[in-house]
């Protein structure tokens with residue numbers, strides 16, 4: 089079967105309808121254009137090619153196979169709206185499934201429809217996020233206080249000539265905080281990563297750390313995903329993942345049984361007021377999922393199995409952890425490079441009448457905080473791209489006219505489209521679209537929160553993103569389910585930190601940009617590389633904790 093697949097791939101380019109789509113020349117018979125893409129910063133090659141070949145282009149991947157790259161607004165809207173016709177590629181799903189099980193990120197078709205029907209509301213709705221704001225603040229304040237304490241004791245490396253300016257490694261701290269937040273918010277368990285209690289927290293923490301570390305596949309895994317038959321000899325990484333998952337499943341089952349018992353009790357009593365208060369006060373996502381899955385009005389055949397509910401635990405843990413910490417790290421980076429924006433933001437936050445723990449409504453209504461968060465998500469999206477595969481032969485409509493490789497102008501109504509055949513892969517360069525000069529204007533590559541305070545360019549308003557006229561959380565039926573969670577988590581963290589600290593970069597900006605940008609290359613999550621990711625000087629400007 090694997091050999092047949094390889095042969096199919098080898099002959100595919102000669103019959104593909106993508107032959108006539110313009111694009112760069114392949115630079116290697118085996119690797120196609122992949123080496124230059126991987127060497128460059130994320131979005132660099134796609135930006136360049138888009139300028140040269142337009143909003144729909146093709147390039148070569150392994151063995152000369154064609155891949156379409158799409159930035160055309162109409163084509164994107166079509167792809168997002170037809171998620172049954174454009175699935176995630178099998179290899180990506182397989183490597184995610186090894187780690188996460190059959191959770192929301194992995195499943196497709198009817199199973200996805202069923203899971204997504206149960207998960208988003210109430211688990212990710214406004215009232216749920218309102219209930220979680222307290223958890224977001226608890227952890228942000230805990231980290232702020234650790235920093236203040238260490239600054240007072242001079243435990244951070246002190247900047248020469250200053251009294252209370254110490255160097256911190258922002259990404260590492262933010263990672264710990266967002267892991268604690270998703271542990272508590274996801275399944276009501278404090279992983280204790282911030283204060284170091286995770287060392288004694290035992291096997292669950294260890295299992296999660298292994299899964300986080302193994303998210304990036306190595307060469308053996310890539311080969312095994314291309315040739316599934318070879319998986320009968322699991323790689324060392326796969327063996328490690330399987331062991332970690334066993335632990336997570338065992339502990340997860342225990343959580344699940346507890347939640348089911350509690351939900352049954354509450355249902356039997358028929359009133360929320362009589363539910364075990366401790367459990368429901370916290371309203372973790374797992375409890376809500378269990379409750380939604382056990383609802384009386386949900387038809388029996390629409391319920392998730394226990395395994396599916398369990399798979400959502402690592403899904404939320406991994407999808408909602410480093411993405412958010414990377415995003416906040418970029419806020420700190422951008423504010424460090426733009427002191428006037430930082431001062432303006434601090435002034436807005438300190439003027440907030442609700443003090444250190446405002447409500448969701450007040451937090452959501454701070455205009456400059458909103459503009460800074462949106463601008464950071466636009467310019468430094470933690471997810472730089474995603475991939476889809478056509479599940480059938482299909483015609484994708486486009487907005488812009490184009491010229492095919494035979495020189496034929498494609499500008500008639502009928503011709504404003506591209507044909508793809510079943511199995512063709514489609515690349516969605518999120519970062520390129522977020523930074524497109526065609527969409528945002530000549531200053532598209534600059535950090536300017538003010539752009540969000542006046543009227544947006546009309547091209548931006550037609551982008552089919554689920555949040556903020558950008559594609560960082562994608563759009564359509566496979567958009568990020570946790571976008572509201574992430575936006576409010578970011579706002580809470582930035583609110584707490586910027587009110588208390590002034591940030592300055594501790595190294596040259598180019599150095600950070602290069603290192604950290606490389607980090608955002610993989611599709612869904614960014615794996616931190618060894619060494620500091622974002623060393624910054626922090627100075628306490630307001631001693632909030634005192």
Ligand code: HEM
Nearest residue numbers: 192193407408411412415471474560561562568569570574
């Ligand atoms: C700044 C933070 C975040 C960013 C940039 C982000 C981005 C994304 C993107 C781009 C996707 C689509 C991936 C694809 O289809 O290729 C996605 C999916 C998803 N995200 Fe997020 N995400 C963030 C935070 C979160 C949080 C906090 C959670 C949960 C607590 C979460 C849970 C999910 C899930 C479950 C999916 C799969 C949805 C589906 O396929 O139906 N994400 N995210």
